[in-house]
Amino acid sequence: MPYITTSDGTQIYYTDLGEGQPVILSHGWPLSSDAWQVELKLLADNGYRAIAHDRRGHGRSSQPWNGNDMDTYARDLAELVDQLDLRDIILIGHSTGGGEVVRYAAQHGAGRVSKIVTAGAVPPIMVKSDTNPDGTPIEAFDGIRAGVLADRSQFYQDLSAAFFGANREGSKVSQGARDDFWRQGMLVGLKAAYDCVKAFSETDFTEDLKALDVPIFIAQGDDDQIVPIADAAEKSIKLVRNGTLKVYPGAPHGIYGEYQAELDKDILEFIAS
Template sequence: MANNNLTVDSVTTEDGTRIHFKDWGSGPAVVFSHGWPLQGDAWEDQMIFLASNGYRVIAHDRRGHGLSSQPWGGNDMDTYADDLATLLNALDIKDATLVGHSTGGGEVARYIGRHGTQRVAKAVLVGAVPPQMVVSASNPNGLPMSVFDGIRSAVLADRSQFFKDLTLPFYGYNREGAKISEGVRDTFWAQGMQCGIKNAYDCIKQFSEVDFTEDLKKIDVPTLFVHGSDDQIVPIDAAAKAAVKLVPNATLKIYEGAPHGLPTTHKDKLNADLLEFLKS
């Protein structure tokens, strides 16, 4: 099926937003959704591994992030999910395993909530934000709104410095005995600074306030949750431990002592677990 809005590395959505993506390898499709404020390259350790092991790997830059367009509007979870649908439809992907980290885990859940699993065989949510991050009557273990208001203020005040500082808890580099990679910190900062400031600001509300409870209940494919026990960004109790109870056919793997950025810090373990799950 011809699609005039599709090129080798981008697809254009109905509102004219260009979504950049990478599409490597051949075999069963694995589609990655990244965390805030990063881009598809955040998955490079998993992508080169799986593409070298017989899989087709696809990762897009969420609108406003990476090399995608930076529209003023549409920076909301429903549109993120619809952008993912546009990509999967344009590439005519079938039987995909959707993998989402952090905000990307919310994107995967909302995609299934809105578009079903016609193109989806399995799902993996890593350090993911569902069911909901902010505290509420139905989410007593959530984080107070003041945390997210602080992030918003920091992004507006000096997001460059904020992104540098965020790398410490993100990768667990603030823990005693941690082996700090300045290269990893620099990469996080560089990716974050490619995100438009309006897009980064709007996305904070999406990863913190959106309730994914009903989306999780609609996930009717085998699902793997992976979460670090020492995740300082998305605490495990209000996230994976709660979410896994809402998905009918789900398993939770807890990485003891692992931080939020475990796709980088624990890449070998995650790569092995992904490969095992894909083959199961």
Template sequence: MSTITTRDGTQIYYKDWGKGQPVVFSHGWPLNGDSWESQMFFLAGHGYRVIAHDRRGHGRSSQPWDGNEMDTYADDLAELIEHLDLRNAALFGFSTGGGEVARYIGRHGTGRVAKAGLISAVPPLMLKTDANPGGLPIEVFDGIRAGSVADRSQLYKDIASGPFYGFNRDGAKVSQGMIDAFWMQGMMAGHKSAYDCIKAFSETDFTEDLKKFDVPTLVLHGDDDQIVPIGAAGLASAKLIKDAKLVVYPGAPHGLTDTHKDQLNADLLSFLQR
């Protein structure tokens, strides 16, 4: 396996396919780099070098007790980018991974970055606060934590078979394969790591990070996202990022990297070629 060892001794797994301009993918919770495989397969076939890592505590990476928060996630990403000496890279983040990309740019700048993309991403802030009335109440995330402690295997099955892919909507074409893949990736994550990550993706405020974006940025979101509602996420991020390109998929759920993969692949390629 391809891995790097971070400064605190954590092993980060990554896969690196193809040749050309580097495109780096950051995944969502509780998944791993495999969740981007449709986009990686497509873009590698169109002349790009595609790289996806498993966030610490997820997938094939180490499961450290500490460091399961956005600053460390972003620093791990920076170490990977520096280890591979990537330049002129495009960074795409899905859901929690969008937070990782935002915090990376906030902490490490865009010296190695040519473009960025936030796909169904959590920034600027998921949690409802006085300053963020459109966010989700803390009880939502407390419920996810409680479900994780009670029976996280069932929690992942419930999320995947319901709101994540929109399979709870009338007329939805349910894919048992997608449900199984989500569950399998979730169960590869460390229990403590996945638990801590709930706080990281829900309570981290990325507002100041987004204001530091100074590269062409794609903000893409489904308007039927039941996990990360578009109003407090994609629409708000597009307003904070200078000259962001906002693309809304009508009726699309959170997990559009799978449900709308052909459309997304075409849009990512178009954005990269622009």
């Protein structure tokens, strides 16, 4: 299996399929690059070099004690890009991965990044504060941390319902998809899972979004129960210079089913334009 080793000795696993312009996909919490299996094949089939990595602490990557923060995640991505010598990159990030690719592009990606796609992404900032009064109260994230510590297996099973909208009338999400969410979640080291909650909820990406000088396609479902759209995509689009926002009616946080099919079609159209 392919790995790169970062400057602090962390091994980062990645999948690398196809040939052509590189597309890097960054996954959400508590998942791994397996979350992008459909998109990896789709992109490779359409003439792109599709690359997806497991964030440190997640999936098949190392589980170091330190570095479970957004600055380090972005630096790990920068080291992956450097070691593979990638240029003219298209970045795609879901949820926490949306924050990772935005920070990477703003702080490390000058001259290398050509386009960005985010879906259900955490920027600009999730947690409620005096400067972000519409955000999600810290108690919600404390609850996630408590659930991870108390019984992460059951917590991930329960969380999959809101993640995919299985708790909504008429939901068509399969038990298999929910089981795979649990499977990927159980690969995350407990320390990484716990620390990453702070990383995705309290990191402020406002200046990163303002700094982006490449086209960005911002996608989000309007029934996202994990990352509320009013405090995410609808704010992010106002901060970027060259952005396109698409809202998917009734779509949840998890990329699945009709939402996945439509989003994937839109991604292919955007990156080819």
